[in-house]
Amino acid sequence: MGAIITLSLLGILLLYLGLYKAKNALLPVTLLGLLVALGFEVSEWGKEAAPVYHGMVLFDHFALSFSMLCILLTALTLFLSKAYFSAISNNVAEYYCLIVFSLTGALLVSSYHNFAMLFIGIEIMSVALYILAGIRKKDLYSNEASLKYFIMGAFSTGFLLFGITLLYGATGTFDLAGVRQYVIDTQQISPLFYGGILLLLIGLCFKVGAAPFHFWTADVYDGSPILVTIFMSTVVKVASFAGFLRLFDYVFGALNEFWTPVLLVVIVITLFVGNISAMMQTSFKRMLAYSSIAHAGYMLFAILSLGPNAASSVFVYALAYSLSSIVGFGALILVKKSQGSDQFLAFNGLGKSNPLLAAIVALAMFSLAGIPLTAGFIGKFMMFTGVMGDYHVVLLALAAINAIIGVFYYLRVIVHMYFKTAEEGAETVVMPLNFKAVFIIAAILTLAVGIYPDCLIGLF
Amino acid sequence: MTAFYFVAFLSIFFALMTIFTKNPVHSVLYLVITFFTFTVHYIMLNAQFLAVVNFIVYMGAIMVLFLFVLMLLNLNKDTEPMKSNLVKIMGAVAGMCLLATFLGAFRVIELDNGFVTGNSDVGLVKNLGKVLFDEFLLPFELSSILLLTAMVGAILLAKKETKEA
Numbered sequence: 327m328g329a330i331i332t333l334s335l336l337g338i339l340l341l342y343l344g345l346y347k348a349k350n351a352l353l354p355v356t357l358l359g360l361l362v363a364l365g366f367e368v369s370e371w372g373k374e375a376a377p378v379y380h381g382m383v384l385f386d387h388f389a390l391s392f393s394m395l396c397i398l399l400t401a402l403t404l405f406l407s408k409a410y411f412s413a414i415s416n417n418v419a420e421y422y423c424l425i426v427f428s429l430t431g432a433l434l435v436s437s438y439h440n441f442a443m444l445f446i447g448i449e450i451m452s453v454a455l456y457i458l459a460g461i462r463k464k465d466l467y468s469n470e471a472s473l474k475y476f477i478m479g480a481f482s483t484g485f486l487l488f489g490i491t492l493l494y495g496a497t498g499t500f501d502l503a504g505v506r507q508y509v510i511d512t513q514q515i516s517p518l519f520y521g522g523i524l525l526l527l528i529g530l531c532f533k534v535g536a537a538p539f540h541f542w543t544a545d546v547y548d549g550s551p552i553l554v555t556i557f558m559s560t561v562v563k564v565a566s567f568a569g570f571l572r573l574f575d576y577v578f579g580a581l582n583e584f585w586t587p588v589l590l591v592v593i594v595i596t597l598f599v600g601n602i603s604a605m606m607q608t609s610f611k612r613m614l615a616y617s618s619i620a621h622a623g624y625m626l627f628a629i630l631s632l633g634p635n636a637a638s639s640v641f642v643y644a645l646a647y648s649l650s651s652i653v654g655f656g657a658l659i660l661v662k663k664s665q666g667s668d669q670f671l672a673f674n675g676l677g678k679s680n681p682l683l684a685a686i687v688a689l690a691m692f693s694l695a696g697i698p699l700t701a702g703f704i705g706k707f708m709m710f711t712g713v714m715g716d717y718h719v720v721l722l723a724l725a726a727i728n729a730i731i732g733v734f735y736y737l738r739v740i741v742h743m744y745f746k747t748a749e750e751g752a753e754t755v756v757m758p759l760n761f762k763a764v765f766i767i768a769a770i771l772t773l774a775v776g777i778y779p780d781c782l783i784g785l786f
Numbered sequence: 787m788t789a790f791y792f793v794a795f796l797s798i799f800f801a802l803m804t805i806f807t808k809n810p811v812h813s814v815l816y817l818v819i820t821f822f823t824f825t826v827h828y829i830m831l832n833a834q835f836l837a838v839v840n841f842i843v844y845m846g847a848i849m850v851l852f853l854f855v856l857m858l859l860n861l862n863k864d865t866e867p868m869k870s871n872l873v874k875i876m877g878a879v880a881g882m883c884l885l886a887t888f889l890g891a892f893r894v895i896e897l898d899n900g901f902v903t904g905n906s907d908v909g910l911v912k913n914l915g916k917v918l919f920d921e922f923l924l925p926f927e928l929s930s931i932l933l934l935t936a937m938v939g940a941i942l943l944a945k946k947e948t949k950e951a
Contacts, residue, residue, distance in 0.1 A: 461942070
């Protein structure tokens with residue numbers, strides 16, 4: 327709880343800093359605040375977890391670890407933000423404030439124990455992002471991204487709320503423990519409850535960007551400023567998955583015969599839509615956007631094959647995916663700044679002009695593709711093992727095909743970097759210190775988790 | 787019961803009129819009437835607070851704002867985007883599927899499952915306040931962050947940029 331209070335206050339503090347024009351203090355204060363929040367999370371680790379505040383929130387290891395991951399990823403993202411936001415406009419304080427509030431929402435989504443909290447958390451997280459997606463006011467794509475995200479998001483929230491209402495109609499409670507008790511105790515479960523599950527599934531699939539509810543993803547990720555896209559595709563996705571998993575694992579787990587077929591269809595469509603569309607792209611940014619849809623499909627595996635390992639596999643996968651995304655999009659910021667384009671062609675010759683950056687991007691792509699010795703491999707391995715335990719053989723075969731498609735388009739980036747030469751007179755990509763630091767941290771974590779994954783798996 | 791069915795019929799009728807009428811201003815006016823019938827529903831359910839809020843905020847503030855925006859935009863038939871028939875058919879099929887799912891869910895609803903008639907005074911302002919400031923205090927406080935976010939965002943997006951990007 328300390329972390330949530332800290333972040334709420336931090337957001338307001340940032341607004342005041344903006345008011346008094348303390349531009350240079352913004353980034354350090356934000357990072358300091360995140361550090362304090364992280365400290366609160368660590369201090370709550372290992373204590374006896376019980377729902378607090380009339381059963382509204384529960385800070386168990388699941389919630390704490392996902393919260394920490396979100397805070398860490400936000401910190402990494404913000405490291406990249408130096409001089410990025412001030413190039414867009416003068417209202418930098420508001421941007422930081424919105425990001426911090428969005429993070430608060432993410433923390434709520436990963437630690438909720440009541441549907442009211444789930445709803446408020448998702449709304450806080452999304453509303454801040456609707457705005458952040460549109461901060462380039464003169465850019466039509468940014469406007470489109472913001473509007474599309476807003477309309478689709480509002481729509482999906484409608485589904486979510488309707489689902490919650492139906493569940494309330496069947497059980498008479500918003501409390502997760504109460505709903506779980508209903509599922510276990512009741513012989514004849516009300517049809518309202520099934521309708522509620524379906525609507526919640528739709529609402530959450532919207533939020534994580536799984537097909538066939540993915541239509542907003544590509545345009546929004548593509549149109550938003552890259553730094554906002556990083557935040558969206560990492561923190562928000564991680565938190566949404568945490569919320570998704572908690573709900574389906576803890577509450578609906580006993581009814582999995584009902585929703586497994588639906589989820590199975592969603593996963594298969596998501597994998598194919600994400601991977602095949604990603605393969606068609608010529609723009610690096612759009613490719614990453616579609617690949618994020620595909621990764622959402624892999625992460626849904628854990629929800630399909632619930633069990634003691636579900637939480638740790640989502641955690642590892644989300645960490646691997648997020649680190650690589652930060653590197654991928656971060657490199658794109660640099661490349662776009664020097665080449666002025668976000669196509670694959672802009673990466674030509676990067677292997678020669680900036681070997682360190684190229685090597686780290688290559689590592690990130692390997693991790694996304696799931697090549698051994700990277701974190702992405704461990705994540706995929708855990709996901710596939712989980713599904714294998716449930717004998718979803720057809721799904722496994724389809725997933726393997728998709729993994730191969732994935733390798734194809736991730737390697738294309740590497741081919742462009744190492745085996746194509748840049749055009750004559752192209753500017754070389756320079757890597758500022760803050761980017762270098764973030765990339766190296768991400769690369770080390772990717773390798774560390776890839777080589778010694780037990781350090782994370784033991785958390786749960 | 788008769789009163790309920792009459793008001794429910796009016797809600798559905800005006801909701802349908804909202805989507806079928808061609809003129810956007812008429813459409814909004816029908817929506818206002820639809821919201822009014824909701825207010826009547828709330829009163830019949832003894833949910834006074836909801837009824838008042840729905841009346842003042844939705845019908846009064848939001849819908850009037852809507853109407854102003856529409857009038858300022860000066861929408862008329864020419865600016866209405868053309869939708870292909872395929873999209874219309876797809877929309878109709880999808881909507882009917884949703885309706886079928888709901889009807890399936892509502893099929894064997896017990897009108898009296900204990901939550902409906904358990905405490906008929908729960909919608910009174912006093913009881914609502916007791917729940918809101920005791921059991922649901924945390925979500926209530928946190929919604930202030932939501933509102934602050936929305937406010938910051940609205941000003942951020944609407945304010946004129948002093949420096950060119």
